[in-house]
Amino acid sequence: MKFTVYILFSESSGKHYTGFTSDLKTRLLSHNEFGHGWTAKYRPWKIIFTKDFETKKEAMDFEKWLKSGVGRDFIKTLKK
Template identity: 70%
Template sequence: MFSVYILYSELHNKHYTGFTSDLEQRLNSHNEFGKDWTSRYRPWKLIYKKEFENKNLAMVYEKWLKTGAGRDFIKTLPH
């Protein structure tokens, strides 16, 4: 199972979109100290997830969320 997810950093008013096969572990890694982009905008909270049985479908959906239409959809999500 693959999850496409959207995180929100209330402190920095930032969104992050990704996909993973282990959502709990991935959320923990985003909120830990590190040198990657997401570690600079901690804390993150999960505001949306959608699960797929197929990795390719998850990747297509994640890519769509990063388009203009996808970003418009993200703006409608409650934070």
């Protein structure tokens, strides 16, 4: 099974969301249609970045890196 780290962007708010999943299509639908909580407030979301990994641990480690200072700087380059 592959795991995908993804970054979503909300044009209406300028905010981004970072996560990982084993089913990107269903997860995006969940954020845009059925979501509740934080992501529901900033719909619609579009995917601006994905990266696939072979293991859940690799995906979690990369997601953690994206949420670090260096990772946030990387995300800013995607939004330009």
